[in-house]
Each structure stands twice: as structure tokens, then as C-alpha cells.
Amino acid sequence: MSENKKWHSLDLGLNKKKEASGACGCGKSQGSCNSQEEELSADEFYEAAINASIGDERQRDGFEQVFDVKMDRRTAFKKLTASLLIGAGAVSTSCSVVAGDDTKEKAQIDWEEQFKGNYKLMNDEEKQGTINRLMRSYELRTGKNISMTAENAEEDVLFGYAFNISKCQGYMDCVSACVEENNQDRNSQMQYIRIHEMKDGEGFKFDKADDNYYHEVPAEGHFYLGTQCFHCDNPPCVEVCPVQATWKEEDGLVVIDYDWCIGCRYCMAACPYDGRRFNWSKPEVPANEINKNQHYLGNRMRKKGVMEKCTFCVQRSRKGKNPACVDACPTGARIFGNLLDPNSTIRWVLENKKVFRLKEDLGTEPKFWYFMD
Amino acid sequence: MSQFKVLKSLVIDSLDTITKGSIKYHIWMGGLTLVMLIGMYCYFIQLDEGLSVTGMSDSVSWGLYISNFTFLVGVAAAAVMLVMPTYILKDIDFKQAVLIGEGLAVAALIMCLAFVVADMGGPSVLWHMIPGIGVFNFPNSMLTWDVIVLNVYLFINISIPFYILFRHYQGKEAMKKVYVPGAILSVFWAVAIHLVTAFLYQGLQARPFWNNALLGPRFLASAFAAGPALIILVLAVIRSFTAFRIEDRTIKKIALIVTVAAQINLIMLVSELFKEFYAPTHHSESAYYLFFGLHGKNALLPWIWTAIPLNVLATIMLTFGKLRNNLKVLYFCCFILFVAIWIEKGFGLIVPGFIPGPYGKIVEYLPTGIEIGVTLGIWALGAFVFTILAKTAIGIELGELRYKDKNSSAS
Ligand code: SF4
Numbered sequence: 001m002s003e004n005k006k007w008h009s010l011d012l013g014l015n016k017k018k019e020a021s022g023a024c025g026c027g028k029s030q031g032s033c034n035s036q037e038e039e040l041s042a043d044e045f046y047e048a049a050i051n052a053s054i055g056d057e058r059q060r061d062g063f064e065q066v067f068d069v070k071m072d073r074r075t076a077f078k079k080l081t082a083s084l085l086i087g088a089g090a091v092s093t094s095c096s097v098v099a100g101d102d103t104k105e106k107a108q109i110d111w112e113e114q115f116k117g118n119y120k121l122m123n124d125e126e127k128q129g130t131i132n133r134l135m136r137s138y139e140l141r142t143g144k145n146i147s148m149t150a151e152n153a154e155e156d157v158l159f160g161y162a163f164n165i166s167k168c169q170g171y172m173d174c175v176s177a178c179v180e181e182n183n184q185d186r187n188s189q190m191q192y193i194r195i196h197e198m199k200d201g202e203g204f205k206f207d208k209a210d211d212n213y214y215h216e217v218p219a220e221g222h223f224y225l226g227t228q229c230f231h232c233d234n235p236p237c238v239e240v241c242p243v244q245a246t247w248k249e250e251d252g253l254v255v256i257d258y259d260w261c262i263g264c265r266y267c268m269a270a271c272p273y274d275g276r277r278f279n280w281s282k283p284e285v286p287a288n289e290i291n292k293n294q295h296y297l298g299n300r301m302r303k304k305g306v307m308e309k310c311t312f313c314v315q316r317s318r319k320g321k322n323p324a325c326v327d328a329c330p331t332g333a334r335i336f337g338n339l340l341d342p343n344s345t346i347r348w349v350l351e352n353k354k355v356f357r358l359k360e361d362l363g364t365e366p367k368f369w370y371f372m373d
Numbered sequence: 374m375s376q377f378k379v380l381k382s383l384v385i386d387s388l389d390t391i392t393k394g395s396i397k398y399h400i401w402m403g404g405l406t407l408v409m410l411i412g413m414y415c416y417f418i419q420l421d422e423g424l425s426v427t428g429m430s431d432s433v434s435w436g437l438y439i440s441n442f443t444f445l446v447g448v449a450a451a452a453v454m455l456v457m458p459t460y461i462l463k464d465i466d467f468k469q470a471v472l473i474g475e476g477l478a479v480a481a482l483i484m485c486l487a488f489v490v491a492d493m494g495g496p497s498v499l500w501h502m503i504p505g506i507g508v509f510n511f512p513n514s515m516l517t518w519d520v521i522v523l524n525v526y527l528f529i530n531i532s533i534p535f536y537i538l539f540r541h542y543q544g545k546e547a548m549k550k551v552y553v554p555g556a557i558l559s560v561f562w563a564v565a566i567h568l569v570t571a572f573l574y575q576g577l578q579a580r581p582f583w584n585n586a587l588l589g590p591r592f593l594a595s596a597f598a599a600g601p602a603l604i605i606l607v608l609a610v611i612r613s614f615t616a617f618r619i620e621d622r623t624i625k626k627i628a629l630i631v632t633v634a635a636q637i638n639l640i641m642l643v644s645e646l647f648k649e650f651y652a653p654t655h656h657s658e659s660a661y662y663l664f665f666g667l668h669g670k671n672a673l674l675p676w677i678w679t680a681i682p683l684n685v686l687a688t689i690m691l692t693f694g695k696l697r698n699n700l701k702v703l704y705f706c707c708f709i710l711f712v713a714i715w716i717e718k719g720f721g722l723i724v725p726g727f728i729p730g731p732y733g734k735i736v737e738y739l740p741t742g743i744e745i746g747v748t749l750g751i752w753a754l755g756a757f758v759f760t761i762l763a764k765t766a767i768g769i770e771l772g773e774l775r776y777k778d779k780n781s782s783a784s
């Protein structure tokens with residue numbers, strides 16, 4: 001690739017001739033070799049996390065917890081502002097005789113959460129801290145447990161996606177699998193994936209396509225094409241965010257810290273692919289439908305007034321599994337994998353099919369390709 | 374220390390002036406307060422239920438708030454058109470008008486910030502944007518640039534008139550070498566706030582309607598028409614309700630500025646229309662939607678077809694010196710020009726940027742009652758702030774407000 005490029009271009013390391021990362025040679029398209037082991041450890045880890053987070057704090061009262069937290073980069077500020085802003089409230093909670101331990105703990109968690117830093121800049125310990133708090137807070141509020149993880153990107157992994165237009169029949173199983181997997185708001189019927197139904201022989205006429213059909217599929221004389229966030233390699237949405245609440249991870253996933261987002265919706269205006277969704281009101285998911293295997297950057301519960309979008313199911317993909325849409329697709333139209341792994345299916349598709357991407361002229365370099373049989 | 378005493382007495386005196394006035398004044402302020410309260414009530418509903426109470430959606434994700442924000446940045450920037458001749462070209466004529474203009478800029482900026490906050494999904498975590506405490510994505514995000522330039526501009530526009538009034542309050546002359554550098558800076562700054570705000574939209578490759586090189590310059594031209602037009606109207610009101618003397622000459626000079634800016638604006642409009650409609654491409658769809666509607670969806674037609682004729686009419690009338698010099702006609706022209714540009718630079722600019730969506734989907738936008746309530750509330754807030762500023766300034770300039778202290782004789 002030329003040294004002085006005028007615009008950004010995706011580097012798959014094809015010229016680097018690096019050996020496949022030795023850890024796993026099974027190719028990730030069929031679920032992964034280490035997924036089971038990971039799942040087990042998630043539970044164990046969860047136990048450990050609960051112990052770590054509240055084990056020795058159970059004996060202390062809320063006031064002590066608040067003023068006894070370990071000093072870190074942000075603590076100085078936290079204490080200052082927090083005590084100024086909601087100090088009064090918390091002190092009254094801690095001093096109150098009637099308030100139970102739970103109430104105090106809840107107050108402390110809320111406090112810490114309100115003034116924590118940007119996830120992007122946290123070290124592993126801080127990340128662990130915040131997911132522990134979030135899990136505990138969920139338990140305190142609902143009496144139920146969730147498992148939340150904070151796996152970081154693995155080395156030598158760059159996730160990519162390919163969509164086979166010839167195979168897709170418009171069943172939309174991917175859409176419902178996505179909604180269930182990612183705990184999307186049921187009230188507003190938020191969906192990350194859109195399936196565009198287009199007429200044969202007219203080419204890609206997105207403006208004439210129907211992405212909200214309710215008839216039997218596949219409809220005669222139509223073909224289907226799915227869109228979602230394309231995890232651009234040069235994402236305009238990331239550039240514009242005033243607070244770096246959204247960014248590109250090492251493995252190519254474009255993610256959002258829901259707790260850091262201020263809800264300005266600038267990223268939404270900047271995305272050329274309709275990839276982002278906003279929580280216009282408080283998102284609601286029936287308690288029995290909540291997916292409890294969560295990742296901080298992925299499908300954990302959102303709040304109103306923040307942005308969210310497809311994360312290639314970070315909670316699954318970083319455990320070596322396929323995103324929910326890939327597994328749900330009955331036709332095999334969806335292919336997901338590690339672009340840096342020469343043995344992966346996605347690499348085979350890129351090398352052997354005539355692939356293209358949408359709006360390539362914008363220089364966003366999506367990691368989402370389309371192809372036909 | 375003595376400065377603090379003066380300041381304290383200034384605050385007390387100005388509180389005194391702004392709470393006293395004619396019946397009409399009290400009705401005006403009372404009315405504004407009422408509208409502000411209604412706006413606040415609407416805002417609380419919005420805080421409680423989320424932005425779903427507005428007409429915005431995933432397709433049209435910015436609406437009335439951001440439209441007004443954009444327009445008001447222009448109004449704020451327009452104060453510069455009066456500052457320049459007064460301070461730098463030494464055109465004494467404008468001196469009175471400048472204080473009013475800068476007061477207007479302050480009020481407009483406060484409204485801008487209020488509109489931005491009203492538009493946020495999470496106002497409680499706005500501290501994430503404070504440099505040093507939060508994470509400020511500078512220089513990548515144009516929004517951070519905008520936050521910086523707007524706040525600095527606000528600071529400049531508060532400090533210059535404050536310094537002048539503070540000196541006058543003590544019966545002293547304001548020293549030129551103190552405020553002129555600030556005034557010159559504010560001239561450049563006004564252009565900056567406008568260009569940066571335009572770049573906010575212009576830099577998005579996802580929205581072809583905004584992603585054109587003319588957006589910034591057109592912003593400037595329309596702002597320098599709408600802003601001074603508003604100043605003329607305000608001066609007219611002040612002239613008839615207070616003893617503050619504003620000469621016809623001043624108003625006519627400002628009218629000239631409005632005229633030239635409106636003419637340039639019109640030329641750019643023609644250029645824009647030519648590009649969109651002579652050889653239409655996919656990227657012209659938004660313009661088609663704005664001017665003619667698309668696939669039977671035409672919510673913006675009544676708006677834009679009000680704005681364009683008003684704009685053209687006002688510009689033509691202003692162009693003829695005879696008409697322009699007739700104050701009654703001038704006020705009328707200024708009013709319709711102001712309305713026209715409010716529509717064009719607000720609604721007509723922001724909403725079509727989102728329509729059709731990235732995949733050609735057309736979802737229309739209409740503001741809801743709550744949104745309109747909040748918007749009116751913020752406008753009332755602006756008017757309220759401006760009235761207070763103007764009343765104090767006028768009091769000081771007329772010599773009604775003076776610092777009385779026996780110990781310190783004027784030095
Ligand atoms: S598709 Fe849109 S949201 Fe996703 S990375 Fe690209 S620009 Fe960002």
C-alpha cells in the first residue's frame with residue numbers, strides 16, 4: 001500500500017505475511033473452540049467478582065465506603081464534585097437510622113457510577129470495578145443476578161463481516177435474534193438490522209426498497225439486503241463525538257460507553273449508514289426476556305438519552321462465538337470472522353468472491369462486505 | 374477593594390432599575406416570566422420522559438432546538454457588524470447601537486447554550502464535556518471547537534460592554550487602549566463562531582445537503598442580514614419606549630449593512646439552487662424535498678415557500694434607497710427578512726439534511742407542543758436577559774445610574 005495515501009484505507013495486513021495467531025486455528029465461523037471453557041469461567045468469575053466487590057464491604061456502612069475508596073486517578077475529582085453535588089443526600093442516607101444497608105450501598109454505587117471516568121481510558125482494574133458495581137446494583141434493584149464481563153480486544157484480531165445477497169431470503173430471523181441478544185428497547189421496537197427488500201432487475205434502489213415489510217417472504221421477484229453498523233475502519237461517527245464516548249477498539253469494533261455518552265446525537269448525523277440508534281425514552285425489556293450474559297460495551301442495559309448500536313455482539317465475539325445474527329440466519333447468508341486469520345471463512349470470501357461495500361466513495365472503509373454466489 | 378464596592382453598588386443599582394418601570398414594562402417582564410415558566414414545565418416533562426416527547430426520531434435526529442441554535446449563532450455573530458465601524462473605523466455614530474448589539478449577542482449566546490442543553494439526551498452528565506474533568510475530543514470533533522469559540526465569544530461580549538459601562542457608571546471615560554484590542558478580537562471571533570458552526574454540518578460526508586463548500590459563507594451572509602435586522606427592530610423599540618437617543622443616521626447605516634448582506638445572501642441562494650437543479654444528482658434529493666417535496670411528503674413546503682418570497686421581497690425593497698430610508702418600510706422589511714432567514718437557516722437547513730435518510734427513507738419531522746413550549750421558553754429567557762442588560766446599560770448611559778461615594782473622588 002502506498003505510503004502517502006490521500007485518504008484512509010483499511011489495512012488487513014495482507015502484505016505483512018504474518019502467521020495466523022497460533023492460539024486458535026479452528027476458524028471462528030463455526031462457534032469457537034474455546035467458547036465453552038470461557039462460559040464456565042464466566043460463572044466462576046462472577047462469584048469471585050461479587051466477593052471482590054462487596055465481600056469486605058458488607059460490614060462497613062455507606063459512609064465509610066464512600067470515604068474509604070481507594071485513591072485512583074479520578075478519585076480526587078470524584079470526591080470533590082461528588083461531595084459537593086450529592087454529598088448532602090448521601091450523608092443523610094448514611095446517617096439515617098432507618099435506611100437499610102442495601103439503600104446505603106445502592107446510594108454509594110449510584111454515586112460512584114455517576115462520577116466514574118470514560119471506559120475507554122480505564123485500566124483493567126477500573127473496568128472490573130465498574131462492572132462489579134453494575135452487577136451488584138442490578139442485584140440490589142431486582143434481586144436477580146446478571147453476569148457482566150469486560151474482556152478487552154485480543155491481539156491479532158480484526159473482526160469483519162460478509163453478507164451474501166444471493167442467499168438472503170428476508171426471513172428477518174437475524175433481526176429478532178439481535179433484539180433478544182442485545183436487550184433492545186421493546187417499546188420503540190428498536191432494531192439494529194434493517195433488511196431492505198428490492199425488486200429484481202432494478203439494481204440497488206435503496207430509496208425504492210421496503211425495509212418494513214409484513215408479507216410472506218421470499219416475495220416473488222425480489223431480493224434482500226441487510227444493513228447494520230458496518231464498523232467502519234475510518235468511522236466518521238467516532239471523529240465527531242465531543243466526549244469520546246464512542247471509539248474503535250483494537251479488534252475493529254466500534255463501541256459506545258453508554259455511561260459516558262451525553263446524548264448529543266452528533267454521531268447519528270455523521271453516520272452515512274444509518275448505523276446508530278438513540279434511546280428517545282427509557283428502554284424497557286420484560287424481566288424474563290433479559291439476556292443476562294452481558295458485556296460492558298455490548299448488550300448491558302441502557303438508559304434513556306444515550307446512543308447505542310450493533311457491536312457485532314461484543315459479548316459473544318470476544319468469547320470466540322459468532323454474533324447472534326450470524327447464528328440465527330437460516331440460509332447462511334451471514335459470515336463473520338477474523339480478517340487477520342488467513343484460514344477464516346471471511347478471508348476466503350474476500351479472496352474468492354467479488355465483494356463490494358456500500359458508499360465506498362465516502363472513505364469510511366466499512367468492514368462489512370456484500371457478495372453474490 | 375474599592376472596585377468591589379463599586380461593583381456591589383452597581384449590582385444593587387441595576388437591580389433597582391430593572392425592578393422599576395412603567396406598567397407596560399411590568400407586563401412585558403411578567404409575560405416573559407410566564408412563558409419561561411411554561412417552557413420550564415415542558416422541559417421537566419422532557420427530562421422525565423426523555424426526548425421521545427419531541428418530534429425527533431432516529432431518522433430526523435435534530436430538530437427545532439438545533440435549528441434555533443444555528444440561527445442564533447448567526448444573530449450573536451452579527452453584533453460584530455456594529456462593533457467594527459464603531460471601534461475600528463471610529464464611526465461615532467454607532468456607539469450607542471454597539472452596547473445594544475453586544476447585549477443582544479450575549480442574550481443570543483445564552484439562548485444558544487440553552488438550546489444545546491435542551492437538545493442533550495443526558496444533561497446530568499454534561500460535565501463529561503468540561504476540559505480537564507471530562508474528556509474533550511479536541512481537535513477532532515467540531516462540536517468541541519464550537520463549545521470553545523462560543524464560550525470565548527460570550528466572555529468577550531460580556532467583558533467589553535461591562536468594562537465600558539463600569540467606567541461610565543463611575544463617571545469615568547472608558548479607556549480606548551483597554552477595550553479596542555478586545556473589540557478587534559471579537560470581530561475575528563464573530564466570524565469564527567459562524568464558520569465553526571457551519572463546519573459542524575459542513576464536515577459530515579454522510580449528509581450531502583450540508584456537505585457543500587458554500588454552507589459557511591452563506592451562513593455568514595445570512596447572519597449579517599438577520600442579526601442587524603433584529604438590532605434595527607430592537608433599536609426602534611428602545612427609541613420609542615426610552616429616553617435613549619438613537620439617531621436616524623445610525624439606523625440607516627445599519628440598514629445599509631442589512632441590505633448588502635441580504636443581496637449577497639440572495640446571490641448565494643441562486644448559486645445553490647442552480648447547482649441542485651440544473652444537473653440534479655442523488656445528492657439533490659434533500660433540496661428537492663425542501664422545495665418541492667418527495668414522493669408526496671412535503672411538510673416543509675409551506676415553510677420554505679413563505680421564506681423565499683419574503684426574503685426576495687425584503688431584499689428588493691431594501692435595495693431601493695427611497696424605500697429603505699423610510700423608517701416604517703425599513704422596519705417592515707427587517708421584520709420579514711428576519712422571519713425569512715429564521716425559517717431558511719433554521720428549519721430549512723437542519724431538517725432537510727436528514728431527509729431523505731442515508732438509505733433514501735423519508736421520515737418527516739414536525740415539532741411537538743412540548744418542543745415548541747421549550748423553544749418559546751428559551752426565546753423568552755433570551756428576551757428577559759436582553760431587557761435586563763439593555764435597561765441597565767441605558768440607565769448608565771443616560772446618567773441615571775451613577776456611583777455615589779463621597780470618599781473616592783473621580784480620579
Ligand atoms: S456504520 Fe455508522 S455507526 Fe457504524 S462505524 Fe460506520 S459510521 Fe459509525
Ligand code: SF4
Pocket residue numbers: 240241242243244245246256260261262263264265266267268306307
Ligand atoms: S450521542 Fe453520545 S456517542 Fe454520539 S456523539 Fe454524542 S456523546 Fe458521542
